[in-house]
Amino acid sequence: MRIYVGSDHAGLELKTYLAKKLSDIGHEVTDVGPATYDAEDDYPPFCIDAARRVVADEGSLGIVIGGSGNGEQIAANKVPGARAALIWNVHIARLARQHNNALLAAVGSRMHTLTEAERIVHAFLTTEFEGGRHQRRIDQLAHYECSGQPPALPTS
Numbered sequence: 001m002r003i004y005v006g007s008d009h010a011g012l013e014l015k016t017y018l019a020k021k022l023s024d025i026g027h028e029v030t031d032v033g034p035a036t037y038d039a040e041d042d043y044p045p046f047c048i049d050a051a052r053r054v055v056a057d058e059g060s061l062g063i064v065i066g067g068s069g070n071g072e073q074i075a076a077n078k079v080p081g082a083r084a085a086l087i088w089n090v091h092i093a094r095l096a097r098q099h100n101n102a103l104l105a106a107v108g109s110r111m112h113t114l115t116e117a118e119r120i121v122h123a124f125l126t127t128e129f130e131g132g133r134h135q136r137r138i139d140q141l142a143h144y145e146c147s148g149q150p151p152a153l154p155t156s
């Protein structure tokens with residue numbers, strides 16, 4: 001699988017760890033940076049770049065990593081067509097794929113040990129989207145994103 005990874009300084013160690021682990025098991029990993037530690041760097045450039053690459057490369061997935069994962073998720077979701085989910089345990093990582101067809105996982109490096117984060121990310125990468133009713137909901141979001149027209153509220 002093609003996997004794009006990006007972070008900020010807070011996520012650099014986990015990004016480096018995951019990129020190696022994922023490459024070692026045969027994934028094609030593209031690391032959009034940062035390459036070196038800079039405590040003053042900012043997550044938006046890296047996370048937006050990772051999300052743009054994922055959206056442009058059908059079938060790929062992405063991982064964006066910071067201290068909490070919150071800002072990284074927000075940044076990735078600013079990219080049209082991106083769906084990024086904050087994953088913080090194995091169950092929610094699976095749901096992000098099964099129900100939301102999330103294209104990117106956001107991970108908080110300060111919330112997990114390296115091996116715990118690896119397990120959570122592995123669950124995300126190995127779970128398939130279920131489609132069905134979930135696709136209908138994703139279509140509503142995509143239509144809103146493209147048109148600016150909100151989905152109709154149900155009439156009672």
Ligand SMILES: O=C[C@H](O)[C@H](O)[C@H](O)COP(=O)(O)O
Nearest residue numbers: 010066067068069070071072
């Ligand atoms: O949501 C943002 C991320 O958690 C950042 O990694 C975090 O805010 C960086 O914090 P600091 O600049 O204090 O290392």
